[in-house]
Structure formats: C-alpha cells, structure tokens
Amino acid sequence: MEEDKYFIVKKKAVPEVLLKVVEAKRLLESERAVTIQEAADAVEISRSSFYKYKDDIFPFHENTRGKTINLMLQMDDKPGLLSVILNEIAKCSANILTIHQSIPIGGIATLTLGIEILPQTVEVQEMITMIEKTEGIHSLKILGRE
Numbered sequence: 262m263e264e265d266k267y268f269i270v271k272k273k274a275v276p277e278v279l280l281k282v283v284e285a286k287r288l289l290e291s292e293r294a295v296t297i298q299e300a301a302d303a304v305e306i307s308r309s310s311f312y313k314y315k316d317d318i319f320p321f322h323e324n325t326r327g328k329t330i331n332l333m334l335q336m337d338d339k340p341g342l343l344s345v346i347l348n349e350i351a352k353c354s355a356n357i358l359t360i361h362q363s364i365p366i367g368g369i370a371t372l373t374l375g376i377e378i379l380p381q382t383v384e385v386q387e388m389i390t391m392i393e394k395t396e397g398i399h400s401l402k403i404l405g406r407e
Contacts, residue, residue, distance in 0.1 A: 267386055267389065269386070275318075278306055278310055278314070279314055279318045281304040281305065281306045281310075282304075282306065282310065282311055282314045282315055282318050283318055283319065284304045285297070285300035285301055285303070285304045285306065285311055286300075286315065286319070288300040288303055288304070297311055297312075316402070319403065319405070328377075328378050329358060329375055329376065329377050329378070330375075330376050330378060330385060330403060330405070331373065331374070331375050331376075331403070331404040331405050332373070332374045332376065332389075332392075332401060332402065332403055332404065333371065333372070333373050333374075333401070333402045333404050334346070334371070334372045334373075334374070334392070334398060334399075334400065334401050334402075335369055335370070335371055335372075335398075335399040335400045336369070336370055336372060336397050336398050336399060337368060337369065337370070337397035337398075337399070338365035338368050338369065338370045339397050342395075342397045343360075343362070343372065345395055345397075346372075346374075346392060346395060346398075349388070349391045349392055349395060350374075350376060350388065350392070352391075353382055353383045353387070353388040353391065354379060354381045354382045354383065355376050355377060355378055355379060355382045355383075355388060356376065356377040356379055357374060357375070357376060357377075358375040358376065358377050359373070359374065359375035360372070360373075360374055360375075361373040361374075369399065373404070389401060389403070
C-alpha cells in the first residue's frame with residue numbers, strides 16, 4: 262500500500278523528466294501531437310520515459326472544485342462493497358456522475374467512477390484516502406481530471 266500514496270510537491274521539486282511527461286500528455290490531449298513518439302520528441306524525452314511515468318504524474322489543479330475526476334478501483338467482489346464506497350463519496354459531499362463495473366474475474370471487480378467535485382466537497386486527496394482505507398479495495402488510480 263505504501264507505493265500507492267500521493268504527494269503534493271512544488272513544481273521546482275519535480276524532476277524535469279516528469280514535467281516533460283506532463284507536457285507530452287498535454288500535447289496529446291490537445292491533439293498538437295498525434296503520436297506518442299511525436300509528443301516525446303517535442304518535449305525531448307524518450308518514448309520509454311513517457312511510458313514509464315505516464316500513469317504516475319499528472320498536474321494537480323488547486324481549482325478542482327466544479328471539475329470531474331475519474332477513478333478506477335479494483336475491489337473484492339463482495340456484496341455491499343460498492344454501496345460502502347458510494348457512501349464514502351457521499352460523506353465527502355461529492356457527486357457520482359457515472360459508474361461502470363466490469364464482470365468480476367477471480368473474485369476481483371474493476372470499477373470506474375466519474376465524480377463531480379463540488380464547492381462543498383472535501384479535499385480530493387482526503388476522499389481518495391478514505392476510499393483506499395475501505396476493506397476490500399485492492400487499488401485505486403486517478404485516470405484523469407476534466
């Protein structure tokens with residue numbers, strides 16, 4: 262569980278390669294770069310660096326209120342667990358926009374949630390920590406923010 266912790270650090274403390282990965286992702290999202298190779302070349306990093314860090318670095322926006330975050334969870338296929346997670350999100354005053362759950366394989370279900378962060382919502386990191394502490398949760402990843 263230790264390697265799944267999140268940290269907020271100032272930009273000046275982040276290694277340059279990670280900042281370049283974020284920029285490459287922006288180029289791809291804005292369609293200023295069509296391929297990963299093109300984006301990597303534009304920011305002067307290797308494709309392997311991009312792939313190595315792409316799922317682990319993303320900009321944190323202080324103004325997440327009124328935004329949507331997408332989370333992917335892997336969890337035990339246990340009756341009531343989804344209800345517990347949705348209750349935790351409700352306690353944080355966030356709004357569920359979408360829920361997609363795959364058919365469980367080997368007793369593990371994958372769940373994707375679209376969550377609207379409202380003005381009264383607690384800090385996103387606090388909400389994520391609450392969800393991660395729920396018994397039966399194997400992993401949680403932030404897929405993106407809108």
